[in-house]
Amino acid sequence: MTTGMQPAFSTAAPIKAAMDPIFRQIRDLVYKVSGIYQLDEKLYLLADGCGRRIKQLNIKSPREYWDLLTAHSSREAELRQLLNEITIGETCLFRSQPQLDALHKIVLPEIVVEKTKQVTKRLRIWSAGCSTGEESYTLAMNMLEQSERLLKGWTVEILATDLNDRSLEAAKAGIYGDYALRATTDYFKRKYFVTLDEKKLQVKPEVKKLITFSRLNLQDDSKMLFMKGMDIVFCCNVLIYFDGPSKSKVIDHFFSNLNLGGYFFLGTSESLMKLNDQFHLVHFPGAIAYWKPSLQSSKL
Amino acid sequence: MTTAIADTIRERVKRIETTPSIPAVFLPLLELLNAPPEDVKLEEVVKLVSYDNTIAAQCLRVASSPLFGLAKSPESIKGAVITLGLRRVETILLTCCLGNAFPTKNWTLDPSVFWRHSLGCAMVCRKFSEKLAAADGDKAYMAGLLHDIGFMVNCMAFPEEFANAVKQALQNQVPLDQAERATMGFTHCETGRALAEKWHLASDMVQVIAHHHTPELSEGAQPLVALVHLSDLLCRVRGMGYGYYECHKVDLAHNPAWTILQKEYRDLERVDLVRFTFELDEAVGEVFELVATIFGAAAARN
Numbered sequence: 372m373t374t375g376m377q378p379a380f381s382t383a384a385p386i387k388a389a390m391d392p393i394f395r396q397i398r399d400l401v402y403k404v405s406g407i408y409q410l411d412e413k414l415y416l417l418a419d420g421c422g423r424r425i426k427q428l429n430i431k432s433p434r435e436y437w438d439l440l441t442a443h444s445s446r447e448a449e450l451r452q453l454l455n456e457i458t459i460g461e462t463c464l465f466r467s468q469p470q471l472d473a474l475h476k477i478v479l480p481e482i483v484v485e486k487t488k489q490v491t492k493r494l495r496i497w498s499a500g501c502s503t504g505e506e507s508y509t510l511a512m513n514m515l516e517q518s519e520r521l522l523k524g525w526t527v528e529i530l531a532t533d534l535n536d537r538s539l540e541a542a543k544a545g546i547y548g549d550y551a552l553r554a555t556t557d558y559f560k561r562k563y564f565v566t567l568d569e570k571k572l573q574v575k576p577e578v579k580k581l582i583t584f585s586r587l588n589l590q591d592d593s594k595m596l597f598m599k600g601m602d603i604v605f606c607c608n609v610l611i612y613f614d615g616p617s618k619s620k621v622i623d624h625f626f627s628n629l630n631l632g633g634y635f636f637l638g639t640s641e642s643l644m645k646l647n648d649q650f651h652l653v654h655f656p657g658a659i660a661y662w663k664p665s666l667q668s669s670k671l
Numbered sequence: 672m673t674t675a676i677a678d679t680i681r682e683r684v685k686r687i688e689t690t691p692s693i694p695a696v697f698l699p700l701l702e703l704l705n706a707p708p709e710d711v712k713l714e715e716v717v718k719l720v721s722y723d724n725t726i727a728a729q730c731l732r733v734a735s736s737p738l739f740g741l742a743k744s745p746e747s748i749k750g751a752v753i754t755l756g757l758r759r760v761e762t763i764l765l766t767c768c769l770g771n772a773f774p775t776k777n778w779t780l781d782p783s784v785f786w787r788h789s790l791g792c793a794m795v796c797r798k799f800s801e802k803l804a805a806a807d808g809d810k811a812y813m814a815g816l817l818h819d820i821g822f823m824v825n826c827m828a829f830p831e832e833f834a835n836a837v838k839q840a841l842q843n844q845v846p847l848d849q850a851e852r853a854t855m856g857f858t859h860c861e862t863g864r865a866l867a868e869k870w871h872l873a874s875d876m877v878q879v880i881a882h883h884h885t886p887e888l889s890e891g892a893q894p895l896v897a898l899v900h901l902s903d904l905l906c907r908v909r910g911m912g913y914g915y916y917e918c919h920k921v922d923l924a925h926n927p928a929w930t931i932l933q934k935e936y937r938d939l940e941r942v943d944l945v946r947f948t949f950e951l952d953e954a955v956g957e958v959f960e961l962v963a964t965i966f967g968a969a970a971a972r973n
Binding site for chain 1: 844904905907908909910912916917918919920921922923924925943944945946948949952953956
């Protein structure tokens, strides 16, 4: 709003007004560079992250920090540091219920119909940048839940890749504490985990069986060419660390590796912005995805 | 729709007993508020608001709500108007007039759910038109607020038929208009149109009410109807729908309404839909609080 008019529904609560306006500027910069959007109500997380960096760097004010974020010599490195700060502790199992609802209420039924004519009933899901495995196991458990319903008679393969060997080792072990399990219901805990000790649960072998963990650099073009035949790709809070051109390239790989009618999911506060015009942006209740239209259903 | 159904709808709408009455201060107040902000005469607004007890009381209540976090609640209408800002006074005014026009008893739909969607859609319409520099934000706001007025008509003129449609929609998780068509053979678009015509609303608003699910069929004001259509869809996938899970996939940029808007507004190309979605999420809580503040009282009154 550039006029003096007051917008209908914002800037009302004094708590919002008290926030240094520089954090909105930083929010916009972070979005422009990474596609991560911090909602007003989560702006304090961004402010906290900046605060930690300000302390570490021993500088005086958010304004000075802004200068550092925008100075040609330091911007790239500092933005990466800041992104690390704001995505830290983000991961847990069952992180986004609306995403999972969209998956089993809308996406899976659609793909199952789409593929009924094929001889082999096989569903391939790729968890790209799987980190310590939370997302991969969440997907596996949700697919197991459908194995007597929608996916009866189907083979489900989940491919989970990451660049970091240490993360992959942790992912393979599948051991999680309270924090990672904060959104997991007792139903899932009882059905798919064994108790190791008071504070740790481990994923059961039947869940692990669905997943293949392997090391992959998303920027390795020759390997990316061989990831064909995916129905669904999840890549949450990974692309934010890539610069524009590498991001475009990786997204193009995802697009060509997806089957027609396949879906690509990002993190819940993440956007592809305008880096790819082949995917259709689609909205589900509470969730956003990118769709590779099938030939017969390119129109809604 | 057959002629017979159209006749039935007209007949029943005619018979709705509580003829929605528009408070006397509505039009002059709206005119005052539609002036450029720097030209609005605050004293005049305060005077007009004070004339209508319901609106005055609701302004005071909203201004005292925790939403504004004031240490001391405003005691005068003037204080309330200043606290609220003109835009909120307008919102309260429009919703009060509509809310008072219909009873809150025997609703097939939960009235607060209905108002959350209507106010939410009005807010999205305004924000959307702000993205398209050439669009008229106030008109869009009004259009968003009124688009689903046919549901109110359904509650009053077709209570049993509509209750059945709502039940079907909830059971099958399908959009309400789809369930209406399947069970009643017509939708809130047709019943809303009948009321809009009875009220002699401006033709643009009649088009919005009649065609917000089929903008390509509207007989005028197509860009406005298309804008409401897209805003309505956005509301329903971002927590401002009708309070149940609608199993639908929405592809806004490949919707006929998008093509209509594209022809009218070149700015549309530049709209980042994902960022716009996130920005809307920020306003959802406020819409809910506003509805609770305004209608918590309306429910008590009846």
